């Protein structure tokens with residue numbers, strides 16, 4: 444059967460955060476709208492898509508700026524892990540980077556487990572370390588992983604922000620992400636995409 448799943452990438456916000464969109468030509472989901480979501484909204488409109496979910500890999504400000512405007516414009520709920528609540532409890536983090544505060548939003552708590560999106564299964568992996576509530580989203584039928592700031596092309600996420608934990612980060616990558624098939628495409632929160640197999644072989648921080 445032809446795979447009708449479509450994929451789009453936007454680079455949003457002041458820290459060039461990757462925002463990803465998947466759709467099945469009727470419904471769409473978005474991962475990490477990290478800035479003004481105008482381009483995302485235009486894409487949804489021109490492809491006549493109903494946005495069903497907004498997922499956050501974690502609650503650092505550069506991944507969540509667009510949550511509220513995108514949710515308000517579409518009615519889609521925001522889903523994230525509440526272990527990252529502390530990151531949005533104050534505006535200190537954005538202020539310390541000289542950034543405007545994140546527009547307030549509410550989210551539904553999700554944790555490790557499975558759910559169905561766009562008529563396809565999705566596994567939610569708890570991958571703490573960059574933040575305690577970091578989640579990675581794996582679509583087994585499409586060989587795609589949205590890893591946020593946990594695993595990057597030939598790099599790993601920073602752990603020097605509040606709540607970071609290097610041992611936890613390395614364990615998340617080794618035990619959860621490197622357990623996925625080698626040909627899984629890893630869509631990271633910043634910069635280039637990669638593959639699980641490529642990182643197992645060449646990542647200078649964690650070898651598989």
Ligand SMILES: [Zn+2]
Nearest residue numbers: 501503573592
């Ligand atoms: Zn981050």
